[in-house]
Amino acid sequence: MATQAQRSLDLNDSYPCPVCRHGTIQALVLTDAFACDFCRHILSADLKQQQVQVIDGPQAITWVWEGQRWRVAHGTRREEVSSLIVFSALVLIIVPASLVWLAGFIFPPLSPTSPITFPTLWAFLTFLAHLSLVLWLVGEYYQIPFYVATKVRLFRRRSSPSS
Incomplete structure (x- = not known):
């Protein structure tokens, strides 16, 4: 045996x-x-x-x-992501947040009341939103095991009848 x-x-x-x-x-x-x-x-x-x-x-x-x-298996899946994909992801993450920050820098609030102004907070939220979009696309395309397992667990939790 x-x-x-x-x-x-x-x-x-x-x-x-x-x-x-x-x-x-x-x-x-x-x-x-x-x-x-x-x-x-x-x-x-x-x-x-x-x-x-x-x-x-x-x-x-x-x-x-x-x-x-x-x-x-080697040769069946390219482990190296092409530089075009990395460049596109970085542009998608950085450019929108930079534009929001630049607009807040050029046109600042009239009376800033806190050290973190609304435009800075908005730029940070824009950065996080675009980062999550890129991570979601990478997870969907490459079927990362952690992402797939989490997605299945959430689907099962949503579709299970309430106790």
């Missing part, structure tokens, strides 16, 4: 979900695919190469089963 360290990928067994890392993936009937009972992602299985690939997401991310845990 094989130990857990030597366990190979098999459609008759269940494994931890590589996407959310909270659920368990089990084989779908009459297919070479697995489905997670927590995040509901569907993963196609390649039993010869011991790999699964997300087929219902925006990116085809592939994981290799190492007997006990999953490892992201």
Whole structure:
């Protein structure tokens, strides 16, 4: 009998979900695919190469089963984000907040009553709003495990009947 360290990928067994890392993936009937009972992602299985690939997401991310845990397959997912995406994210975060701050600096309040003026506070809130927008987009696109697990938990809490 094989130990857990030597366990190979098999459609008759269940494994931890590589996407959310909270659920368990089990084989779908009459297919070479697995489905997670927590995040509901569907993963196609390649039993010869011991790999699964997300087929219902925006990116085809592939994981290799190492007997006990999953490892992201190299060459299937670009770990380096292109400089254009980073530049666009920084522009989306910094430019609106800078414009709000600049408007408050050029046209200051007539009588500032506190050390933190309304334009400074508004610029900070603009910065936080745009930062949260960029983080949300990154979480949705790359399906970050913490983000997926939190999203599923919130959905289940909302859809569960009240006690």
